[in-house]
Each structure stands twice: as C-alpha cells, then as structure tokens.
Amino acid sequence: MHESADLSTGVVAAALELFSAQGFDQTSVEQIAKAAGVSRSTFFRQFGGKEDVVFIDHEALLDELRQFLAEPHDDPWAAVCEASERVFAHFARDPELARRRYEVVREVPVLRDREIVTVFRYERLFDEYLRASLPGIAPIDAVGFSALITAVHNHVLRQLLRGGRVPLSVLREALDDVRRRYGVLPEAITPSDDDVVVAVFPRSMPIAEISRRVQAQLS
Known part of the structure; x- marks a missing residue:
C-alpha cells in the first residue's frame, strides 16, 4: 500500500512538472511514464489517462x-x-x-x-x-x-x-x-x-x- 502511494505521488509530480513546462496538450503519456520511471502499461493500469x-x-x-x-x-x-x-x-x-x-x-x-x-x-x-x-x-x-x-x-x-x-x-x-x-x-x-x-x-x-x-x- 505504501509503495503504491509513493509510486502514485511520483507519477503525479512528474506529470505536473511536464504539464507546467510544456503544456497539458503537448505532454504525452509516454513522456510522463519516462519521467516517472514507470512503464507505459503500468501508467495506464494505475491511472488510465x-x-x-x-x-x-x-x-x-x-x-x-x-x-x-x-x-x-x-x-x-x-x-x-x-x-x-x-x-x-x-x-x-x-x-x-x-x-x-x-x-x-x-x-x-x-x-x-x-x-x-x-x-x-x-x-x-x-x-x-x-x-x-x-x-x-x-x-x-x-x-x-x-x-x-x-x-x-x-x-x-x-x-x-x-x-x-x-x-x-x-x-x-x-x-x-x-x-x-x-x-x-x-x-x-x-x-x-x-x-x-x-x-x-x-x-x-x-x-x-x-x-x-x-x-x-x-x-
């Protein structure tokens, strides 16, 4: 449970940083996953979009x-x-x-x-x-x-x-x-x-x- 919460926080933080730097529409799921250090499949499984x-x-x-x-x-x-x-x-x-x-x-x-x-x-x-x-x-x-x-x-x-x-x-x-x-x-x-x-x-x-x-x- 604790590891899952840490993972979620890390992905959210990485996504928000990218959204702020280059815009929401210009940021892809692949970029977020890479910045957060998770696979694309892990991202979709945990977040959806x-x-x-x-x-x-x-x-x-x-x-x-x-x-x-x-x-x-x-x-x-x-x-x-x-x-x-x-x-x-x-x-x-x-x-x-x-x-x-x-x-x-x-x-x-x-x-x-x-x-x-x-x-x-x-x-x-x-x-x-x-x-x-x-x-x-x-x-x-x-x-x-x-x-x-x-x-x-x-x-x-x-x-x-x-x-x-x-x-x-x-x-x-x-x-x-x-x-x-x-x-x-x-x-x-x-x-x-x-x-x-x-x-x-x-x-x-x-x-x-x-x-x-x-x-x-x-x-």
Missing part, C-alpha cells in the same frame, strides 16, 4: 470518505464536516504539489470542467449521506448544507493553494459557523441526572435534526 493523473487524489479521497461515512456517527452534521477536514488535511500535507496541480487545472479548460464535476461528487456524497442518516430531512436542508460545506471548504483550500499559510483550525472555525447558521452546532452543556429539560430549538434548525436530538435524549 492524463486527466486521471491530475485527479487521482480525489478518486482515493472519495473512496475514503465513502468508507468513513458508512461508519456509525452520533452527529451526521459533524461527520460531514470531519469529512471535509480530511480532504483539506490531505492537500495540506503537501501544499507545493497541491499548488502545482491548482495552477495546471486553472490553465486547462478540460481540467477545469473535470474539477467542477469532481466538486459536485463531494457535494452529492454529503447530500446522500445526510438523507440516509436523517430520515425525514427536507431535501433543501440536505443539499443546502452539503453545498455550503463544500463551498466553504473550497474557499479555505483556495487560500492555501494561492500560497497562504492556512492551518486546519481556519477551516474548522468556518465549518462550525456553517453548523451554527443551520442551528446544528451543539452547545457546551453538561447534563445532570436530575435535569428537567425544556427544549428550545433555533428556527433555522432542520426538523429532522430536532427529531434526532429529541429521540437521542429520550433514549
């Missing part, structure tokens, strides 16, 4: 997030935010490689179009997860929250890709603000055994989340 090299990390991340969201989570809203943080942390581990990728994508129309589709795939993954985890959730709440989380994530990530020093805490605070706007950010309250609870929920909180919280308390 030139576009796939640029987006290979996203394919791995989407698979990882599907597995993560398939696990039990007490708070589905927080789980979506944690999934977003995982994507950011991945690219923050090697910001220089991420920036080179960003520059190449920005210059090539076909890659920009592919990026739009990729962003939508994250949004759809979050939307489908919320609908499955919160029965009765209004579709507008699920898609709205998913779209806003994705947009906020991309806004913060773009700051990193443009050369800024952006710690994960910046994204975390922004995601907390999204949850606060939706009325789904838990308050820091320590319950006692003899508490008498009178529930007051924000008007902005989705009905499905109100139902989830009440059921959680009753059980």
